[in-house]
Amino acid sequence: GQNIDQPTEMTATEGAIVQINCTYQTSGFNGLFWYQQHAGEAPTFLSYNVLDGLEEKGRFSSFLSRSKGYSYLLLKELQMKDSASYLCAVLDSNYQLIWGAGTKLIIKP
Amino acid sequence: GAVVSQHPSWVICKSGTSVKIECRSLDFQATTMFWYRQFPKQSLMLMATSNEGSKATYEQGVEKDKFLINHASLTLSTLTVTSAHPEDSSFYICSATSGRPSYNEQFFGPGTRLTVL
Numbered sequence: 119g120q121n122i123d124q125p126t127e128m129t130a131t132e133g134a135i136v137q138i139n140c141t142y143q144t145s146g147f148n149g150l151f152w153y154q155q156h157a158g159e160a161p162t163f164l165s166y167n168v169l170d171g172l173e174e175k176g177r178f179s180s181f182l183s184r185s186k187g188y189s190y191l192l193l194k195e196l197q198m199k200d201s202a203s204y205l206c207a208v209l210d211s212n213y214q215l216i217w218g219a220g221t222k223l224i225i226k227p
Numbered sequence: 228g229a230v231v232s233q234h235p236s237w238v239i240c241k242s243g244t245s246v247k248i249e250c251r252s253l254d255f256q257a258t259t260m261f262w263y264r265q266f267p268k269q270s271l272m273l274m275a276t277s278n279e280g281s282k283a284t285y286e287q288g289v290e291k292d293k294f295l296i297n298h299a300s301l302t303l304s305t306l307t308v309t310s311a312h313p314e315d316s317s318f319y320i321c322s323a324t325s326g327r328p329s330y331n332e333q334f335f336g337p338g339t340r341l342t343v344l
Contacts, residue, residue, distance in 0.1 A: 151332070160320045160335040161271070205270060215261075215333065219270040 120144045122218035124206050129224045130196055138191045138204050138221045146211020152180050152191045153205040155220065161205055164191070193223075201225045230254055231323050233336035240311055241344055248306045248339045250321030256301035257323035261333060262294075265318045277304050311343045 122142045130136040142150070149168040153161035167173055167182035167189060179192040191204055206218040230253040240246050250260055259278050263271040275291075277283035277298035285291045295307040304323075308315055318340050322333035 158318075158338075158340075160322075160338045162335070163332050166332065214276075215273070217270045217273075 120208075120210065120216050122206055122208060122216055124204075124218045124221045126219070127222045127224065129226060130193075132196055132198060132225055132227050134196050135192065135194050136196060136223065138193070138206075138223065140189045140191070140206035140218055142187050142189070142206070142208045142216070142218075144208045144210045144216055147184060148209040148211065148213055150180075150182055150189050151205075151207045151209070151215070152178075152189075153207065155203045155205055157202075164204075196225050198225050198227070229332075229334045231257075231321065231334045231336040233321055233339050235339060236337065237340040237342070239342045239344065242312050243310055245307055245309045246311055246341060248308075248319055248321075248341075250304045250306070250323070250336050252302045252323045252325075252334070255323075255325050255334075257304075257325055258301065259324045260298055260304040261322045261324075262296060262304075262306050263320045263322065265320060265338075271320065274306075308341065311341070313343045316341055316343045 124140045151166050152164040154164050155161040165180035167180050172181045177194045182189045203220040203222050205220045207215045232251045234249045262274045264274050265271050273286050274289045275283040275285045275296050277296050279298050279301050283296035298304040318338050320338040322335045
């Protein structure tokens with residue numbers, strides 16, 4: 119079966135750095151997405167990785183290792199508004215998005 | 228660019244009635260639209276994939292006669308929840324992509340919160 123694992127919840131302090139991990143086992147791989155979802159709202163796109171390595175975009179970076187079936191989302195200089203759920207999703211061989219359950223990130227002052 | 232709207236934003240209805248939710252791509256042509264359902268504290272669950280002018284492809288366990296999907300144009304898809312029951316209460320989200328399905332970032336609508344009394 120297809121499976122995506124990410125921690126259920128994480129807590130971090132405003133101004134700090136947090137890394138949210140995602141591991142996956144899917145039938146084929148055509149890229150990995152990270153989305154941010156605030157409570158009661160639809161997801162918004164953060165990043166897409168299809169090649170190994172680190173993609174940096176402002177305070178957010180995403181890393182991918184295809185051989186390890188592993189990705190992480192790195193958030194720097196955390197702000198209170200970063201409190202949200204972060205969803206990892208993999209595009210499988212049929213180009214279907216397989217979603218993780220999401221990681222709820224709680225930012226404390 | 229790449230804006231997707233949904234209407235209504237929220238709806239409350241009585242058990243047994245039908246509810247229609249519209250999903251529109253405002254500034255691009257969406258060849259493929261997706262309908263998701265999300266229960267509280269759970270991840271997105273794909274219900275169906277629809278391509279303009281063809282029948283929707285439903286995920287296993289989703290009743291196609293209960294959740295009617297119509298993708299009549301490149302900018303509009305509708306989801307009709309027929310004979311709604313309280314267990315259908317959920318957050319329904321659509322997304323849309325343009326062009327080929329490879330890679331294509333999904334642009335999400337703001338979601339519709341359905342409450343069935």
